[in-house]
Amino acid sequence: xxxxxxxxxxxxxxxxxxxxxxxxxxxxxxxxFGILDIVNIAHPAFIxxxxxxxxxxxxxxxxxxxLISIIMMPAFYLLGAAVYQVYYESFEKYGQxxxxxxxxxxGLLFVTEVGLILVxxxxxxxxxxxxxxxxxxxxxxxxxxxxxxxxxxxxxxxxALQLFLxxxxxxxxxxxxxxxxxxLRLMAASPTRIKRIAFGISIATTAVAGALLIIIQPVEPSIxxxxxxxxxxxxxxxxxxxxxxxxxxxxxxxxxxxxxxxCYGPSWAPAVAFGVLLLxxxxxxxxxxxx
Amino acid sequence: VQTRIFFLIxxxxxxxxxxxxxxxxxxxxFFAGYTVLQFVVLATAWNILGGYTGYVNFGSAAFFAMxxxxxxxxxxxxxxxxxxxxxxGGAVSGLVGLGMGYLTLRLRGAFFAIATLALAVVLxxxxxxxxxxxxxxxxxxxxxxxxxxxxxxxQYLFLLMLxxxxxxxxxxxxxxxxxxxxxxxxxxDDELAAEACGVPTLQLKxxxxxxxxxxxxxxGAPFPYYIGYLQPASAFGLEYAVNSxxxxxxxxxxxxxxxxxxxxxxGSLQQIATVTISSAVNLLIVGLLLVAxxxxxxxxxxxxxQERLRRSVR
Numbered sequence: 001x002x003x004x005x006x007x008x009x010x011x012x013x014x015x016x017x018x019x020x021x022x023x024x025x026x027x028x029x030x031x032x033f034g035i036l037d038i039v040n041i042a043h044p045a046f047i048x049x050x051x052x053x054x055x056x057x058x059x060x061x062x063x064x065x066x067l068i069s070i071i072m073m074p075a076f077y078l079l080g081a082a083v084y085q086v087y088y089e090s091f092e093k094y095g096q097x098x099x100x101x102x103x104x105x106x107g108l109l110f111v112t113e114v115g116l117i118l119v120x121x122x123x124x125x126x127x128x129x130x131x132x133x134x135x136x137x138x139x140x141x142x143x144x145x146x147x148x149x150x151x152x153x154x155x156x157x158x159x160a161l162q163l164f165l166x167x168x169x170x171x172x173x174x175x176x177x178x179x180x181x182x183x184l185r186l187m188a189a190s191p192t193r194i195k196r197i198a199f200g201i202s203i204a205t206t207a208v209a210g211a212l213l214i215i216i217q218p219v220e221p222s223i224x225x226x227x228x229x230x231x232x233x234x235x236x237x238x239x240x241x242x243x244x245x246x247x248x249x250x251x252x253x254x255x256x257x258x259x260x261x262x263c264y265g266p267s268w269a270p271a272v273a274f275g276v277l278l279l280x281x282x283x284x285x286x287x288x289x290x291x
Numbered sequence: 292v293q294t295r296i297f298f299l300i301x302x303x304x305x306x307x308x309x310x311x312x313x314x315x316x317x318x319x320x321f322f323a324g325y326t327v328l329q330f331v332v333l334a335t336a337w338n339i340l341g342g343y344t345g346y347v348n349f350g351s352a353a354f355f356a357m358x359x360x361x362x363x364x365x366x367x368x369x370x371x372x373x374x375x376x377x378x379x380g381g382a383v384s385g386l387v388g389l390g391m392g393y394l395t396l397r398l399r400g401a402f403f404a405i406a407t408l409a410l411a412v413v414l415x416x417x418x419x420x421x422x423x424x425x426x427x428x429x430x431x432x433x434x435x436x437x438x439x440x441x442x443x444x445x446q447y448l449f450l451l452m453l454x455x456x457x458x459x460x461x462x463x464x465x466x467x468x469x470x471x472x473x474x475x476x477x478x479x480d481d482e483l484a485a486e487a488c489g490v491p492t493l494q495l496k497x498x499x500x501x502x503x504x505x506x507x508x509x510x511g512a513p514f515p516y517y518i519g520y521l522q523p524a525s526a527f528g529l530e531y532a533v534n535s536x537x538x539x540x541x542x543x544x545x546x547x548x549x550x551x552x553x554x555x556x557x558g559s560l561q562q563i564a565t566v567t568i569s570s571a572v573n574l575l576i577v578g579l580l581l582v583a584x585x586x587x588x589x590x591x592x593x594x595x596x597q598e599r600l601r602r603s604v605r
Contacts, residue, residue, distance in 0.1 A: 039401040041349070041408060090586045099479075099544075100585040102347045102404055103536055107582035110533045114575040225529070229409030236402070267420055267427075274406075274413040281402055282394050 006140040011262040012255055013141060019254025020151030021216060023158050023247050025209045025227060026234040028202040031161075033232070034241035035178040036195050036202075038087065042105040043231060044224030045112035046203050050076065050210020051125075051219040052116060058127040065127045066153050069211035073204045080203025083108070084196045109224070116221035124218035132215060150212035157208050161201075162243050174198045178241055226270055233277035239287030248288055252276075294468070298461045305453040312449065321449045325517055327558035328452040329510050333531065334538035334550035335459040336506030339466060340499045341536070342544030345479035346400055350391075350407030351535035353414045354384040354504045356526035358511025363424045363521055366432055373451060373513055380512030381505040388504020389497055396496045415527040429522035432515045448517050452510075459506050463547040466502075475499060507535075530574055534558075537581040543593025552592055 025047060032040045053072055054065040091101040131145040165171035173194045176184055181191045213219060234253050238245030253276055257269045280287060292300070312320050333351055340346055348354075358380030365371050365379060391410060395403040419427045438447040466472045474495045477485035486492050515521040534557065542553025557577060564573035588595055 033401075039404065041405065086586070090589075099341065099345050099347055100540070100589045102349075102401070103540055104582060104585045106347075106349060106533070106536060107578050107585065110529065111575060111578035111582060113529075114571055114578055118571050118575065222529075226412060228405070229412050232405040232409065236405075268416060271413045271416040274409040277406060277409055278394055281398060281406065285398050285402075 007262060009140060010142055011258045013143070014147065014262075015255030015258030016251055017144075017147035017151045017254070018258055019251035020154045021147070021212055022230060022234055022254050023250035024150070024154030024205065024212055026231045026238075026246050026250055027158055027161055027243065028205040028209065029231045029235050030238070030241070030243060030246040031174075031198055031202040031205075033235055034246075035174060036198055037178075038084075038092075038195075038199065039102055040105055040199075040202070041102065041228060041232075042108040042112070043202075043206065044227040045109045046076070046079075046206035047210045047213060047227065048116065048219065048221060048224040049112065050207040051214040052120065052210075053207070054211040054214050055125045055127055055219070058129075062128075064129055065211040065215055066129075066149070066208070069208045072207040076207040077200040077204040081196050081200035083203065084199035088192055088196070113221050113224065120221065122220055122222070124220050125214070126218040127211075127214050129215065146215060150215050153208065153212060157205060158243070158247060161205070164201075165243065170194070170197060229270070229277065230273040233273040233280070236285075236287055237276055237280045239289040242287070242289040245287055245289030294461065294465045297464055298457065301457045301460055305457050309450055309453055313446070318443065318445055321443075321445045323562045325445070325449050325452050326562060327555060328449070328456050329514070330534055330538060330558040331456050331551055331554040332452070332459045332510040333507055333535040334542070334554040335456075335463050335547065336503045336510065337535040338539040338544055338547070338550045339463055339506070340503035342539050342549070343466065343472060343475035343479065344496060344499045346396070346496065346499070347404040347536070348407045348500075348503065349404055349532055349536070350410040351507055352527045352529065352531040353407070353411040354388065354507035355511035355514070355531050356411075356414065356418070356523075357384045357387055358508030359514040359521060359526045360418055360424050361508070362512045362515050363430045363432065366515065367423070367430075373448075373516060377451070377455070377509045377512040381509035384508025384511070385501045385505030387508075388500040391504075392497045392500035396500070397493060411527055411532065415523050418523045418526075425521065427523060429520055430515070431520050434516050434519065444516070448513050451513055455506075455509055458509075460547055460551065462502065462506070463550075467547060471495070471498065530577075533574070533577055533581065534561075537577050537584075539591070540581055541584045541591055543591030545590070546593060549591050549593045556592075 029040065029043050032038045032043070050069060050072070054068050057063055057068045058065050087101060087104065091104065131149045133146065135142055135144040135146075136148075137143070165174060173184075173189065174197070177191050177194050177198070184191050184194075230253065234246060234249040237252065238247070238249030253273060256276065257272045260272050261269050312324060333355065337348060337351055340348055361380040361383045362373075362376045365376055371379070391406060392403070395406045418424060424430055434444050436444060438444055441447045441450060466475070474485075474490055477488070477490050478492050478495060482492055511526070514526070518525065538553035538557050539550040540553070541557060542551065543549030557580070561573045561577065564576060584591065590597075
């Protein structure tokens with residue numbers, strides 16, 4: 001089934017577009033898990049919240065979903081900072097983040113999902129925008145704008161975060177937290193404050209990721225679960241804490257998933273991420289660009 | 292108390308429960324009771340890995356469903372009796388646990404947790420694509436109406452699950468007091484120090500994942516017969532994952548009593564809430580209780596009671 005050149009070419013392009021979107025979904029985890037060592041498995045739940053906010057505002061006011069998500073970022077930042085504060089006060093301070101910290105995030109994930117089901121039901125929701133529907137054609141290549149626009153938005157978000165982390169004072173401080181918290185304390189800086197900011201940023205990215213998700217596909221509350229495997233697979237594949245690695249990992253996973261869908265049918269796609277995750281953990285646990 | 296005596300006491304209590312349940316003329320008590328007992332096994336199994344060694348398993352649903360689908364497979368192929376299916380289901384899930392553990396446990400603890408989460412999604416994908424066991428349509432299991440010497444089939448299932456509860460609790464309590472349990476506790480408290488003292492941590496962790504996964508599979512094996520129609524979405528339901536974490540967390544994770552208390556309390560509460568309110572609300576309650584307990588009382592009900600006792604002694 002997979003022999004036609006056109007089909008292969010389109011699968012690669014679809015994979016790259018999908019990968020760009022995955023990069024936006026993963027970048028937050030790359031910060032929280034990769035840099036801060038906080039295993040936030042509730043990350044997809046925040047993404048779904050972002051999707052639903054984009055949906056509500058889009059349906060009632062007709063504003064572009066990406067614009068909505070950018071406006072919502074400060075609110076998500078505050079939400080993230082608040083969640084970190086609870087996490088720190090309850091678990092991290094006592095060094096108990098492993099067992100009950102994980103359960104805390106798992107509980108958050110679950111409560112969000114069930115809460116959304118109670119409020120919105122299990123129907124699929126979608127948004128409307130001018131770029132959902134049309135596609136550009138270049139010879140044999142199809143470029144659906146529904147995928148292209150989220151991919152470009154994701155890359156912009158990614159570039160902004162990379163610049164922020166490398167060139168601003170706070171960004172460098174965040175990297176410093178990842179390297180040596182004790183040294184930071186000795187210099188009279190508070191790692192907790194910096195981690196709070198970084199976690200806030202990590203959750204702020206979910207506002208955008210959520211809007212992009214609901215542009216790409218209709219969303220229902222339990223869809224977030226499918227992204228847990230993907231997000232952590234990309235994070236581990238790229239190498240923990242490395243943003244360029246995350247981008248490469250996201251593109252690779254996007255392409256492999258797109259091939260799987262084209263050749264074996266879309267019902268197999270969710271298994272790909274897990275295969276990638278297990279293979280990476282077994283053969284190169286440090287990831288492609290890991291420290 | 293020695294393990295053998297504990298086993299006898301547990302078996303006697305189980306027998307009493309069964310006799311008492313038969314005095315109730317309504318069969319619903321067996322249906323509801325079966326679910327609660329199933330959660331006791333799941334919570335105890337989860338706690339052997341999660342509570343004793345400190346490694347979190349989010350994929351309980353996957354291990355449970357493996358047991359259930361192993362039953363469906365063998366039901367279609369050979370028509371084996373359920374006690375045998377329970378052993379097969381346990382073996383299948385135990386092997387999956389061993390394999391998962393081998394791939395992920397050599398790394399940091401978080402990887403294991405993440406991998407178990409993803410495992411559920413993947414196994415579900417496989418089952419959905421596997422037509423022999425029903426695929427996404429699901430599989431029907433025709434069960435006989437009566438069983439010799441026991442009576443109605445649901446009573447037989449209830450009795451089997453009671454037996455599993457006794458086995459799981461005895462196993463958990465035995466581990467707690469054996470050298471194995473002390474090994475597990477060293478991993479939970481400080482894995483690096485344990486490793487440095489010569490504790491074979493990887494080996495112990497693999498034993499824990501295998502036992503824990505195996506018990507979950509055993510709990511899942513009779514499930515197709517209980518529900519009659521097994522669908523991937525119901526076998527892999529997130530409620531199994533969340534309940535098997537929430538119950539030990541709420542009861543207390545350091546001893547076998549915790550999961551038992553948590554499962555009986557939360558399981559009964561859910562049975563009541565499902566009937567009186569709605570099943571979505573009852574899941575929300577479980578989630579909120581889990582979050583509340585890990586923040587306010589991280590040592591669970593058992594921890595709260597112990598603290599109270601210690602204070603009253605002084």
